[in-house]
Amino acid sequence: MHVDQEKGTQLSNILGYIGEELDIPEDVYQEVRRKYMDLGDWLKEDHLEHNQSDAEIYPQGSLRLGTAVRPVKEENEYDVDLVYRRDIQKESTTQEELKRDLEEQLKRYLRYLADGGSEVPELVPGRRCWTLDYKGQFHMDILPALPDDEAAEHNRRDAEDGIIIPDTELRCWQHSNPKGYANWFDNQQAVLLQERRDAMAKAANVDVEEIPRQRVPTPLRRAVQILKCHRDMYYQGNPKDRPISIIITTLAADAYRGESDVFEALMAITAGMRDGIKTHNDEYWVPNPINPKENFADKWREETQRAERFFEWLQQVETDFSSATKQAGLHKIADSLSPVLGVEIVGRAFKKYGSAMDKRQQDGQLRMAAKTGLLGTAGATVKPNTWYGE
C-alpha cells in the first residue's frame, strides 16, 4: 500500500506522540528503578550473608524491553517484572523451598524498609513468585531463579544468562533467558537504537550509558506499544483470547527491517507478522528466538479460537491504520484512531502535536510553503500573532 511520503511522515509524528502517551511516565519509571535497585542491593547483601553466594535482581518483560503500555484504566497499577537470580545449586533446593526462602527474605526486607521509615509495600503471594505491591503506583513481581546448568542445550545464544525458574504448578523447572531475549530484541533494531541513543545522550549532555536503552523511542518500540494498545482495545470484551505480549513482541521484532519511522515500521511489521507464524505438524509455532524448541503459541493448540482471533486481529490492525491514512483532515484521523487506541490517548497525543507546532512558531522556526500553504520547514516564516475574536 503506497502512502504519500509526507503523509506517512506526519502520521509517524502523531503516532510518536501516541507512543509517548503510552510510555510509563518518566517520574514513575525513575521511581520504579530506584525501588528495584534498592531491593537488589539489599537482597544481594542479605543473600551473601545467609547463603554465602551471589544474587542479583534485574528487570524482565516489558519494563526491560521498553514495551510497557499504560494501563487502560487510570487506577490500574503498572506491572513490573523482576528476576531474582540466586547462585545456588538446583539440587540443593526445591521449587517450594525457593518460594518460601523468598517470602522470608522479602519479609526481612520489609522490616528493613519499616525501620528506615521508608514506604512499605504489601507482600502478596503469586503462583510462582512474590509481589511487592506499592499501592496506587506499581507492583513488582519477583520471580526467583537459579542459573541453568543445562543452558547450552536450551539457548542458542547468551547461554551464560540462561536461568531456570519455577513453573506455575511448582513441578518442573522451566528454562528461560530474559536477558538473552532482551539482547535479541535490541539487536533487531541495533542501528537505529544506537543512533537515537547517541542523539539523546548528546542532547542531554550526558554519557550514553546514562540513557537506558528501553527509554529510547525507536520505531520498533513504538510500533510494539501501539500494537499492544490496539490489542488491549480490540480484545476488551474478550480478554481470554488476547494474544500474549511475547507473541506480539517476538513477531514484531522479527518482521522489523530497520524502518526509520513509526508508520512505515507498523505497516511493514503488520504485513510481516503473518509470515512469522510457522506451522509444524498442524500446529502453529512462534518459536522463542533464544530457544527455538519453545513455542510461545503452545496454547493455541488447545484453544484453537485464539489462532483464528489472532489473524482477525492482525487484519483489523492493517485496516485501521491504512484507514487513518485515507482521511482528509487531522480531526478525521483523530476520529478514526480514537475507537482503535482510546479517545483520551489520541486526544492527548494531538494536543502535544498541536503544541509542538505552536512552539515552532514562537521559536521562529515555522514556515509556510508557496502554492500549497503547507506549514513546515520551507517558505515564508510565520510571524508571531495573537489569536483573538470569540
Added chain:
Amino acid sequence: MPLAVQSAGLKRVFPDANITFNKHIELTWVGQLRPSPSSEGYTVKIAYRLGERPVVTVLSPDLRSRNGERLPHVFSGEKLCLYRARYGEWNSSMSLAGIIIPWTSLWLFYYEVWLATGEWCGSRQEHPGDGKDKEQDE
C-alpha cells in the same frame, strides 16, 4: 502598500489563485490552502480594502463546530480572527501573502486540532472580556 503590490506578492506565492479588483479600492483573493499533508484542502477568500482589516473567510468546506461549541477565534459571520490590531501585529504596510495567509493556514491547522481535541493549541490567545481589552478592535 498599494493594492497592486499586494497583488503581485499574492501572485508570486500563489500563482494558481484568483485575484479580482473592485474599483482600485478592494482586492479579493480566492485560493487553496492545505496546512499539513493530511489536512483537508480549504478554499479561502480574502477581501481587502486598503487601510482596513483583511476579511478572511473559508468558502469550502463548511467550518464545523464541535459538540455545539462555538468556533474559536472568529468574528461574527465566521470571519477568521488572525491577530490583535491593538498590538500592531499587522498593518497595511505589511504583506498579505507573507503574513496574513500564513496565519490563515495556521488557523486552519489549529482548527482541525481543535475539532479533534477541544483545545486551541496556539498559545498566544486572548478573548474579548478577558480583561485585556478596553476598546473594541475594529
